[in-house]
Amino acid sequence: MLSQVMGIAAKDLRQKVRDRSAIILAVIAPLALAFLFSVLLPSSYDSFSATYAVAELDGGPIARALVDGPLAGLASSGVTIVTAADEADARARVADGSASAAIIIPAGFSDAVGAARPATILIVGNADAPLATQVAQSVVSSFASSVEGVQLAVATVMASGGAADPAAVAQEAQALAAPVALRTDATRDRLASSSTYYASSMAVLFVFFAAQFGVVSLLAERRAGTLSRMLAAPLSARTVLAGKLVVSIVLGCVSMGIIAVATSLLLGARWGDPLAVAGLIVTTVLCASGIALIIVGFSRTEEQASGFTAIVAMLFAVLGGSFFPLSQAPEVLARLSFITPHAWFLRGIADLGSGEGISIVLPSIAVLGTVGLVTCAVGLLRAERAVIPR
Amino acid sequence: MTSATPPPATGAAPVLRCAGLRKSFGERVAVADVGFEIASGETYGLLGPNGAGKTTTISMICGLLRRDGGEVFVDGRPIDIGTTTAKGAIGYVPQDLAIYPDLTARENLRFFGRLQRLRGKDLDRRVDEVLEVIGLTDRAKDRVEGYSGGMKRRLNIGIGLLHHPKLLVLDEPTVGVDPQSRNAILSSIADLESEGMAILYTTHYMEEAERLCDRIGIIDQGTIQAEGTRRELIELIGGRDRVVLTAGGTLGPAAEALRRLDGRIAEVTVSDGRIEVIVVEARSILPAMLETVASAGAAVRSVEVVEPDLEAVFLHLTGKALRD
Numbered sequence: 001m002l003s004q005v006m007g008i009a010a011k012d013l014r015q016k017v018r019d020r021s022a023i024i025l026a027v028i029a030p031l032a033l034a035f036l037f038s039v040l041l042p043s044s045y046d047s048f049s050a051t052y053a054v055a056e057l058d059g060g061p062i063a064r065a066l067v068d069g070p071l072a073g074l075a076s077s078g079v080t081i082v083t084a085a086d087e088a089d090a091r092a093r094v095a096d097g098s099a100s101a102a103i104i105i106p107a108g109f110s111d112a113v114g115a116a117r118p119a120t121i122l123i124v125g126n127a128d129a130p131l132a133t134q135v136a137q138s139v140v141s142s143f144a145s146s147v148e149g150v151q152l153a154v155a156t157v158m159a160s161g162g163a164a165d166p167a168a169v170a171q172e173a174q175a176l177a178a179p180v181a182l183r184t185d186a187t188r189d190r191l192a193s194s195s196t197y198y199a200s201s202m203a204v205l206f207v208f209f210a211a212q213f214g215v216v217s218l219l220a221e222r223r224a225g226t227l228s229r230m231l232a233a234p235l236s237a238r239t240v241l242a243g244k245l246v247v248s249i250v251l252g253c254v255s256m257g258i259i260a261v262a263t264s265l266l267l268g269a270r271w272g273d274p275l276a277v278a279g280l281i282v283t284t285v286l287c288a289s290g291i292a293l294i295i296v297g298f299s300r301t302e303e304q305a306s307g308f309t310a311i312v313a314m315l316f317a318v319l320g321g322s323f324f325p326l327s328q329a330p331e332v333l334a335r336l337s338f339i340t341p342h343a344w345f346l347r348g349i350a351d352l353g354s355g356e357g358i359s360i361v362l363p364s365i366a367v368l369g370t371v372g373l374v375t376c377a378v379g380l381l382r383a384e385r386a387v388i389p390r
Numbered sequence: 391m392t393s394a395t396p397p398p399a400t401g402a403a404p405v406l407r408c409a410g411l412r413k414s415f416g417e418r419v420a421v422a423d424v425g426f427e428i429a430s431g432e433t434y435g436l437l438g439p440n441g442a443g444k445t446t447t448i449s450m451i452c453g454l455l456r457r458d459g460g461e462v463f464v465d466g467r468p469i470d471i472g473t474t475t476a477k478g479a480i481g482y483v484p485q486d487l488a489i490y491p492d493l494t495a496r497e498n499l500r501f502f503g504r505l506q507r508l509r510g511k512d513l514d515r516r517v518d519e520v521l522e523v524i525g526l527t528d529r530a531k532d533r534v535e536g537y538s539g540g541m542k543r544r545l546n547i548g549i550g551l552l553h554h555p556k557l558l559v560l561d562e563p564t565v566g567v568d569p570q571s572r573n574a575i576l577s578s579i580a581d582l583e584s585e586g587m588a589i590l591y592t593t594h595y596m597e598e599a600e601r602l603c604d605r606i607g608i609i610d611q612g613t614i615q616a617e618g619t620r621r622e623l624i625e626l627i628g629g630r631d632r633v634v635l636t637a638g639g640t641l642g643p644a645a646e647a648l649r650r651l652d653g654r655i656a657e658v659t660v661s662d663g664r665i666e667v668i669v670v671e672a673r674s675i676l677p678a679m680l681e682t683v684a685s686a687g688a689a690v691r692s693v694e695v696v697e698p699d700l701e702a703v704f705l706h707l708t709g710k711a712l713r714d
Contacts, residue, residue: 007504011493018492225488229549232452232482233505234474 008243026210050132060110100132199263214248252285272352283368290375297382410460435603481555540571631672
């Protein structure tokens with residue numbers, strides 16, 4: 001049986017090599033798009049820049065600790081801090097677009113913290129700069145969490161009759177706030193470089209087209225009569241289906257593999273640990289092949305199957321973050337994206353951007369592998385019922 | 391009229407035995423109770439018009455179509471939709487060209503040979519042999535898309551021969567083929583029979599059935615209307631030939647001599663310089679008839695033998711012409 005499966009796969013692959021449209025759609029088109037996007041659409045994460053208008057109206061030590069600590073530390077991450085005279089000035093800068101976000105520290109902030117009373121820092125975001133606003137919010141939230149921890153200690157001291165020293169609180173908060181800067185940097189790293197993002201997103205988008213080339217030929221062979229001729233030989237329908245599935249998997253892996261290598265060499269994309277990338281590619285291809293096989297099982301002609309595949313591939317690509325980073329998407333969409341293989345694959349590639357090995361992408365590989373096996377099984381059953389002549 | 395399965399003409403164990411085959415598509419009954427046997431070295435023809443049920447019958451025999459009823463045995467082993475190994479005894483040549491135009495003839499043959507579990511040197515040898523048989527050795531490395539229609543047809547048949555099947559099933563293999571290629575194809579098939587292969591041949595061409603087939607099943611509306619050798623079928627409508635001799639001289643003595651010549655001569659009439667003879671198997675007795683007429687003093691100018699053919703049988707059985 002294995003020899004027959006390989007015979008079918010070898011024959012199909014020979015045909016695909018001769019039919020240049022498969023190579024164009026599986027390799028050249030995604031490479032070209034990844035190149036164009038990387039060159040023409042420089043990403044906000046490669047050249048992240050933002051201007052924060054800071055209205056420090058408190059003058060106390062804790063407010064200074066925020067300004068001089070975490071906020072000042074953002075300068076190395078492409079953030080410019082400008083001082084606003086008051087809240088109105090800060091808001092005006094955001095409104096006229098000269099600032100991406102405003103951070104307003106009200107008067108009495110440090111005293112309130114020192115007295116363990118509620119204290120508020122106001123962030124005003126520019127609707128056109130959601131990522132910059134998100135980063136500002138993240139930095140301030142982290143600082144606030146640190147302050148909260150210190151505040152608890154202060155409250156304990158005061159409850160025991162001691163006195164709280166705001167300068168000491170600030171010092172403590174600043175010390176605890178150190179992870180804020182780390183977290184901000186981590187957010188940036190997680191988004192990966194633009195070339196890596198576009199290379200991986202185009203690879204996962206086009207792998208659906210590459211994978212369909214294998215299984216959709218079932219319908220072409222049925223129309224041409226060669227499927228019946230194959231089935232008249234001493235083999236089972238599942239042998240034929242397995243041969244076609246192998247073609248899809250090989251085409252998908254070759255497509256993504258070439259894109260990974262080529263974009264690494266030509267665009268400087270950093271895909272990460274090769275073993276982990278291979279795991280992500282194989283499991284993603286399995287998903288794409290299984291889904292393509294299910295589509296074939298519900299199609300009557302090659303044209304219909306190609307149309308359905310295009311719809312599903314584009315829908316998944318939009319939903320899964322192939323066209324824009326999910327970090328910039330509404331939370332609902334970001335959550336919904338994880339029904340797509342694209343999101344898990346791109347998440348895996350982004351995780352590898354931190355420099356870690358395969359262990360960090362094991363959850364993504366597990367999800368993709370499970371979905372791939374299930375869709376392949378369902379696709380085989382469906383195609384056996386629907387495509388094989390009865 | 392009948393779906394009986396008489397013993398094969400050669401008396402050998404049947405390579406193919408099918409009985410009670412039935413298949414409907416929705417309300418339409420495509421095949422209703424078809425059965426026959428084919429022995430080794432025998433060519434059996436399924437003769438019928440388009441839509442008679444020939445291809446559906448073949449599809450069930452090859453395990454390509456789930457049947458509603460009946461049974462199929464090839465080389466003693468049952469065949470059904472899920473059968474794998476036993477299908478190795480069958481060589482299937484579909485009506486439409488089931489070949490890959492973007493591959494060469496050799497690549498086509500190697501691919502289908504691998505599916506037939508041929509390997510290594512056996513595969514190479516058989517591919518070379520088949521290329522020789524179908525006359526494509528010189529074009530073996532060319533892509534099929536550049537072949538003529540006849541060459542494609544020959545390749546289509548060659549693929550069915552690769553694994554030396556015990557039963558070769560040919561579904562209208564000459565449809566759309568030019569006369570020269572058709573003749574070559576029919577000659578090749580006749581050679582296969584002599585090699586001991588059992589052949590099931592479907593056609594709606596009466597001449598092909600008469601030329602190739604040892605026995606013929608006349609099929610219409612999913613039923614075998616009659617079955618037998620050509621002679622047996624023709625006997626269904628009397629089985630006698632009509633010989634028309636145009637001759638000069640006195641024809642009376644010649645007619646009288648013919649009446650005495652052989653018991654197979656049933657009737658002799660003379661009119662307007664012509665002698666008409668009703669005779670069984672005219673071709674076998676024709677030389678003697680001509681000699682007799684000449685000896686009686688008549689000078690024969692032309693001879694016309696009108697034999698009852700399968701077209702007439704089909705017309706007799708179904709009330710319509712084969713090509714209706």
